Amino acid sequence: MTDTILEASGVIMRFGGLTAVRDVNLTVNSGEIVGLIGPNGAGKTTFFNCLTGLYVPTEGTVKYKGTVLPPKPHLVTKAGIARTFQNIRLFANMTVLENVLVGRHTRTKEGLLSAIIRGPGYHRAEAASRARAMELLEFTGLASKAEHLARNLPYGEQRKLEIARALASDPGLLLLDEPTAGMNPQETRATEELVFAIRDQGIAVLVIEHDMRFIFNLCDRVAVLVQGEKLVEGTSEVVQSDERVIAAYIGTPFEGAPGDEELAEVEAAEASAEASTAADAVTSTSSKEDDR
Numbered sequence: 433m434t435d436t437i438l439e440a441s442g443v444i445m446r447f448g449g450l451t452a453v454r455d456v457n458l459t460v461n462s463g464e465i466v467g468l469i470g471p472n473g474a475g476k477t478t479f480f481n482c483l484t485g486l487y488v489p490t491e492g493t494v495k496y497k498g499t500v501l502p503p504k505p506h507l508v509t510k511a512g513i514a515r516t517f518q519n520i521r522l523f524a525n526m527t528v529l530e531n532v533l534v535g536r537h538t539r540t541k542e543g544l545l546s547a548i549i550r551g552p553g554y555h556r557a558e559a560a561s562r563a564r565a566m567e568l569l570e571f572t573g574l575a576s577k578a579e580h581l582a583r584n585l586p587y588g589e590q591r592k593l594e595i596a597r598a599l600a601s602d603p604g605l606l607l608l609d610e611p612t613a614g615m616n617p618q619e620t621r622a623t624e625e626l627v628f629a630i631r632d633q634g635i636a637v638l639v640i641e642h643d644m645r646f647i648f649n650l651c652d653r654v655a656v657l658v659q660g661e662k663l664v665e666g667t668s669e670v671v672q673s674d675e676r677v678i679a680a681y682i683g684t685p686f687e688g689a690p691g692d693e694e695l696a697e698v699e700a701a702e703a704s705a706e707a708s709t710a711a712d713a714v715t716s717t718s719s720k721e722d723d724r
């Protein structure tokens with residue numbers, strides 16, 4: 433039996449006359465990585481915002497582990513859903529470790545009074561939070577940068593730090609909004625590994641991404657939004673070969689379509705093969721001339 437942890441039913445989000453999300457149903461089961469793709473303006477981020485309490489859907493319900501979520505982001509986090517944002521939202525002048533500690537606050541029970549008095553309970557809780565935060569920095573490969581200011585991290589590591597901070601709330605479901613935006617191919621590959629490792633820790637993942645290779649490698653299931661509506665949903669194999677998806681979004685069949693890097697490699701290999709054929713031709717002509 434599958435264990436559904438997120439269940440969005442009939443979600444509609446209107447902004448005045450514009451309907452950004454149209455009657456979308458989506459589930460995420462425990463242990464799953466689910467992708468949400470679609471062209472720019474399809475409603476993906478708006479849908480995420482409806483799931484995380486940033487927007488109250490005009491219609492529809494969102495349940496996490498069978499309970500309707502409260503329409504407040506911090507309560508949604510407390511319930512067990514964490515997220516990252518399309519545009520990095522770190523505390524730039526805080527250290528890497530402090531950023532993760534901020535993400536931990538929904539899980540610390542110590543109140544304001546305890547923080548002011550700074551009694552033994554406070555110190556114990558703080559030590560436990562630091563230990564957990566360091567564990568997460570180890571997990572995301574940022575431990576050696578714990579004391580660096582967040583703003584001094586390279587871009588790819590800032591994105592990783594956002595993930596570490598989201599994990600600090602001990603979520604059961606992690607929502608990632610374009611986690612590889614602006615990354616080079618190596619960083620993208622490392623992010624893919626990180627998401628698999630997160631899933632292996634028992635955290636389900638729902639991810640928005642424009643990088644189709646990343647999505648199709650990673651996801652157990654992919655849903656496609658077009659103009660606010662869910663057009664198709666299925667396994668990577670089903671979605672990437674669906675004619676409607678190819679027409680509406682991908683443009684050309686995904687299979688075998690090389691990325692820019694691969695294209696450059698192929699062209700370089702062809703150019704070098706042509707050059708060596710030409711060189712062979714010159715050598716063989718001159719050796720024929722020598723033979724005469």
Ligand SMILES: Nc1ncnc2c1ncn2[C@@H]1O[C@H](COP(=O)(O)OP(=O)(O)OP(=O)(O)O)[C@@H](O)[C@H]1O
Pocket residue numbers: 447450452470471472473474475476477478479518
């Ligand atoms: N707060 C808002 N007020 C009014 N319109 C909005 C608001 N947020 C989003 N929209 C509109 O809703 C539609 C869906 O936008 P959304 O950002 O959700 O798309 P998206 O699929 O995430 O796009 P992208 O891939 O470019 O991030 C767009 O037409 C957008 O202009």
